[in-house]
Amino acid sequence: MIYAGVLSGAISALIAMKITEQFNLSFDVQFILSATVAAFTVGGKALGKGIANNNSTKIVHSVGIIINKFSKEKK
Numbered sequence: 722m723i724y725a726g727v728l729s730g731a732i733s734a735l736i737a738m739k740i741t742e743q744f745n746l747s748f749d750v751q752f753i754l755s756a757t758v759a760a761f762t763v764g765g766k767a768l769g770k771g772i773a774n775n776n777s778t779k780i781v782h783s784v785g786i787i788i789n790k791f792s793k794e795k796k
Contacts (some may be wrong), residue, residue: 733758 737754740746773780 729758730755730760 733755734751737751741751754771
């Protein structure tokens with residue numbers, strides 16, 4: 722999942738470049754948009770880690786139940 726941050730950064734840079742070209746905005750807007758996306762990415766990751774740390778047992782139990790439902794081997 723390391724690549725998610727790289728991918729979101731690359732996509733945001735392309736979108737920012739297209740916006741600056743389309744509306745003839747200054748080049749600084751591209752950096753502001755990229756920085757905003759980076760801030761949301763880092764903040765969202767931190768929020769997700771906090772939720773995962775506080776609810777790890779519930780999350781693992783729920784995923785185990787879901788995997789069990791799709792298991793091909795029935796007892």
